[in-house]
Amino acid sequence: MSTTTAPFAEVASSNAALRAFLHGLPGVDRVGADARAAMLGTRSIKTTAKAQAIDLAISMVDLTTLEGADTPGKVRAMCAKAVHPDPTDPSVPRVAAVCVYPDLVATAVRALDGSGVKVASVATAFPSGRSSLDVKVTDTALAVAAGAAEIDMVIDRGAFLSGDYLKVFEEIVAVKAACGAGGAQGEHSAHLKVILETGELATYDNVRRASWLAMLAGADFIKTSTGKVQPAATLPVTLIMLEAVRDFRLRTGRVVGVKPAGGIRTTKDAIKNLVLVNETVGADWLTPDLFRLGASTLLNDLLMQRQKMATGRYAGPDYFTLD
Numbered sequence: 108m109s110t111t112t113a114p115f116a117e118v119a120s121s122n123a124a125l126r127a128f129l130h131g132l133p134g135v136d137r138v139g140a141d142a143r144a145a146m147l148g149t150r151s152i153k154t155t156a157k158a159q160a161i162d163l164a165i166s167m168v169d170l171t172t173l174e175g176a177d178t179p180g181k182v183r184a185m186c187a188k189a190v191h192p193d194p195t196d197p198s199v200p201r202v203a204a205v206c207v208y209p210d211l212v213a214t215a216v217r218a219l220d221g222s223g224v225k226v227a228s229v230a231t232a233f234p235s236g237r238s239s240l241d242v243k244v245t246d247t248a249l250a251v252a253a254g255a256a257e258i259d260m261v262i263d264r265g266a267f268l269s270g271d272y273l274k275v276f277e278e279i280v281a282v283k284a285a286c287g288a289g290g291a292q293g294e295h296s297a298h299l300k301v302i303l304e305t306g307e308l309a310t311y312d313n314v315r316r317a318s319w320l321a322m323l324a325g326a327d328f329i330k331t332s333t334g335k336v337q338p339a340a341t342l343p344v345t346l347i348m349l350e351a352v353r354d355f356r357l358r359t360g361r362v363v364g365v366k367p368a369g370g371i372r373t374t375k376d377a378i379k380n381l382v383l384v385n386e387t388v389g390a391d392w393l394t395p396d397l398f399r400l401g402a403s404t405l406l407n408d409l410l411m412q413r414q415k416m417a418t419g420r421y422a423g424p425d426y427f428t429l430d
């Protein structure tokens with residue numbers, strides 16, 4: 108596969124070669140990973156650093172709505188909130204992106220025009236991934252043509268768990284190609300986030316293998332979860348994925364982002380994630396270009412905590428518009 112990251116060009120020549128590579132990765136020490144994530148999760152941050160961390164977390168949010176009942180009106184309201192999370196306080200940063208189903212991309216693109224907030228769209232038969240490759244590629248190309256700057260694809264967990272790594276690899280390569288094929292003049296190229304759905308992968312070793320598989324196939328980001336399966340973005344899983352991007356950069360020179368998503372609801376959760384990033388891959392990754400928090404209901408808590416730090420009191424959830 109010519110698209111494979113150069114030092115690993117032979118790895119994807121066959122399923123056997125991929126299997127040998129992925130199963131040759133060092134095994135994850137489950138007890139050690141759980142303990143390290145728990146230990147880092149207890150780190151406290153001083154007040155000034157906490158204020159900065161809250162603003163950083165806001166700027167990393169992929170504000171998400173992925174419900175069958177989503178309407179253009181709901182998406183427009185969410186876009187307004189993404190640009191001005193607190194309309195009474197212009198010092199609050201905008202979020203990184205909004206994340207919607209493909210049929211709502213055009214609505215979000217219009218609402219966010221010129222704002223700097225990106226439009227991300229789930230694709231590839233989200234959340235199950237159970238469809239033909241043709242459908243997945245078309246799903247992706249349509250979202251990109253409608254203006255999505257980022258595509259959040261799901262991997263075929265059935266293929267992965269059956270050991271058909273080449274199928275998963277080739278789907279990612281095909282979807283990545285579709286990310287570059289959209290746009291009126293074909294000039295538009297979307298970033299690809301690959302969702303591993305770690306809650307279905309059964310073991311931490313599989314999380315490490317799926318992370319490498321996605322990166323080898325060209326992922327710009329690896330993302331934990333769809334938000335539709337439990338457990339979703341646990342700290343140990345995010346830790347293992349951060350270790351994978353760190354090791355991948357060491358071996359290839361290529362930098363891949365990480366997006367925990369699903370179940371991140373509080374400022375405490377967000378800050379624990381930022382500590383994990385800082386301690387695992389370093390401050391280089393503390394930017395929305397390389398780290399995102401996928402969440403449907405986190406933003407209001409960040410805003411409440413931010414206001415509490417500024418004024419000494421909570422405004423209460425009713426003060427902010429609904430997430």
Ligand SMILES: O=C[C@H](O)COP(=O)(O)O
Pocket residue numbers: 171173206332333334335368369370371401402403404405
């Ligand atoms: O991609 C993001 C997830 O769908 C959001 O999950 P959440 O509703 O648990 O925040």
